[in-house]
Amino acid sequence: MGENPSDSGSRGFRPSDMLALPEEERHLLQWLTRRGRASAEEAAGQFGLDPAAARSLLEALAKRGFVKGEGDESHEVYQPRPGSMRTARTLPDGLWRKLRDP
Amino acid sequence: MGKLVVVHSFRGGTGKSNITANLAALLACRGNRVGIVDTDIQSPGIHALFSLAPDHFKFALNDYLWKRCRIEEAAYDVSDILRGHQPGASGSIYLIPASMRTGEITRILQEGYDVGLLNNGFQQFMETLELDYLLIDTHPGVNEETLLSAAISDVLVIILRPDRQDYQGTAIMVELARQLEVPKMLLLINKAVNQKDFAALKQRVESIYGVGVAGVIPLSEDVAVLGSTDVFCLLHPDHPMTLALQSAIMEIVGK
Numbered sequence: 001m002g003e004n005p006s007d008s009g010s011r012g013f014r015p016s017d018m019l020a021l022p023e024e025e026r027h028l029l030q031w032l033t034r035r036g037r038a039s040a041e042e043a044a045g046q047f048g049l050d051p052a053a054a055r056s057l058l059e060a061l062a063k064r065g066f067v068k069g070e071g072d073e074s075h076e077v078y079q080p081r082p083g084s085m086r087t088a089r090t091l092p093d094g095l096w097r098k099l100r101d102p
Numbered sequence: 103m104g105k106l107v108v109v110h111s112f113r114g115g116t117g118k119s120n121i122t123a124n125l126a127a128l129l130a131c132r133g134n135r136v137g138i139v140d141t142d143i144q145s146p147g148i149h150a151l152f153s154l155a156p157d158h159f160k161f162a163l164n165d166y167l168w169k170r171c172r173i174e175e176a177a178y179d180v181s182d183i184l185r186g187h188q189p190g191a192s193g194s195i196y197l198i199p200a201s202m203r204t205g206e207i208t209r210i211l212q213e214g215y216d217v218g219l220l221n222n223g224f225q226q227f228m229e230t231l232e233l234d235y236l237l238i239d240t241h242p243g244v245n246e247e248t249l250l251s252a253a254i255s256d257v258l259v260i261i262l263r264p265d266r267q268d269y270q271g272t273a274i275m276v277e278l279a280r281q282l283e284v285p286k287m288l289l290l291i292n293k294a295v296n297q298k299d300f301a302a303l304k305q306r307v308e309s310i311y312g313v314g315v316a317g318v319i320p321l322s323e324d325v326a327v328l329g330s331t332d333v334f335c336l337l338h339p340d341h342p343m344t345l346a347l348q349s350a351i352m353e354i355v356g357k
Contacts, residue, residue, distance in 0.1 A: 014217065015249030019281055030283050033221070033253055082217035085246045 012083025013066040028057050029066055029080065037079045104137075104233040106224060107354055108251040111261040112271025114145075114242045117292045117319075118261050120330065121347070122239040123151040125259075127333045128344075128351050130184055130193030134234040137177065137227055139163060139198045141220070141251065142241040143210050146200035150330045152180035156202035164201040166223055167215040173198070173223040174230045187336035196231055217250055224254065235354075244274065252279055257286045257354055259316070263293045264303060269310070276311050288316040288353050290346075295321050297342070316353040317346035 018029055024047075031046060032038055038046075044054035058078045061067040067078045109122040119142070126136045140148045140163060149156065161176040177196040184191040201207060228236050238251045252258050260275050262268040272289070279287050289307060294300060300318040307315050320342050325334055335344040 012218065015246050015253055018253065019249070019278070026281075027283070030253060036225075080218075082221055082250070085214045085217045085220075 011065060012081040013064070014083055014085055017066065025057055025061055028054075029061055032067060032078060033080045033082075037077050039075070039077050043078075104135075104228045104235055105256045105354075106228070106236050106238065106254060107257045107259060108238045108240060108248075108255040109259045109261065110240045110248055110252070110275065111242050111268070112244075112275050113268055116242070116261040116263055116268065117325075118242065119148040119239050120151065120325065120334070121259075121261055121290065121292065121319075122237050123148055123333050124335045124344075124347050125351065125354070126195050126235075126237050127184065127336050128347055129235050129237075129354070130181065130195045131188060131191050131336075132351075132355075133192045135194045135196075135232055137196045137198070137231060137233040137236040138239060139224065139227065139236065140200040140239050141247050142239055143200045143247070144207065144241055146202060146207075147330070148239050149197060149199040149202075151333055152178075152183055152195070152197055153331070154178055154180060154197060154199060156199075159199055159201070162199050162201040162206075163223075164206050164210055166198075167210065167219055169219075173227045177227065177231065183333055183336065187333075196227075196233070198227065217246065220247070221250060221254060243271075244278065249278070249282065252284055253282045255284055257288065258284045259288050259290055259350065259354070260313075261290050261292050262307075264291060264295070272311065276313055287313050288350065289313050290317050290319065290350055291315060292319045293321040294318050314353065316350035319343050319346040 018026055021029060028043060040055035040058055041051050043058060044051040058067060062069055066081055068081050069076045069078050071077050109118055111118050122138060126138050130136045138148060140146050161171040163176055165171045166173050166176050176198045180197045181194040184193065224236060240248045240251055258279050260272055262272045289311065291303065291307060294303060297320055304315040304318055322343055325343060328334055335347055338344055
């Protein structure tokens, strides 16, 4: 991931972050990304977990900033939270200015 | 909901955009509503095959990513190309090009964009235009756009040439696609020489990667002569390249 996952809470996840997650969290995030949104109960049904275990995995992802939960505890629904993507960040600003305003 | 098909290759020059355009045309010839998104923001080009001139894009994918327009406003109906060659064709093709303005390419490289917006844009494009298939033309290699596209794809088509560098790179892509749990992965071998050896080549590649080869496309001077000025399979419906792509279509639609 290039960064400590705990540092990335505010930025959402980049696709490559998914690959660096522990297996159970990765499966869950990939599934959620395809599906769009799901409750802990739905995730539990999908992965054959008990709902408390599914909620705990979702909360771990939420703590990293990779998903966000909405609704009250009895009807909480989780959504993936992709972050922003930026490449070639290390180029100096002056070079970017020249490229954009030749 | 339509099917999301991502066309990718580890290395450049494999014919990815050309194959994407041809697959889109073949799907549309079967009566489907087909969308294409050029996510190769660093080196866009698929618009050329549909004779869509960069001066005529009011909006491109870049504009959507900068929230200057809705995704469907960056889509252009390029179905005339079908009717031009096959008057009875009932399908449609909608293309979202990437910007060909130098400043806009460098701006997006510098500033990046919101991954969630790209993901939502694919879904919205499919829903708004009621697409049966959405084809994503990607930038070669391993990058965030490709990983995102693969992570949400229904079918991932990996193009490779019979070339050692392509073989090694394809192994990486196949491994990543497995980690991302892509539901269906297909290989397409392009620019193959020695037609007599195609069956053996297909078998060899399938055994190396454990992934089905959907078609072997011969190296063709006819494709080179066309030079991205048109969609090849519409001009040459019985050409070996078109037949190989037809067999890939059967795999994509699920027989």
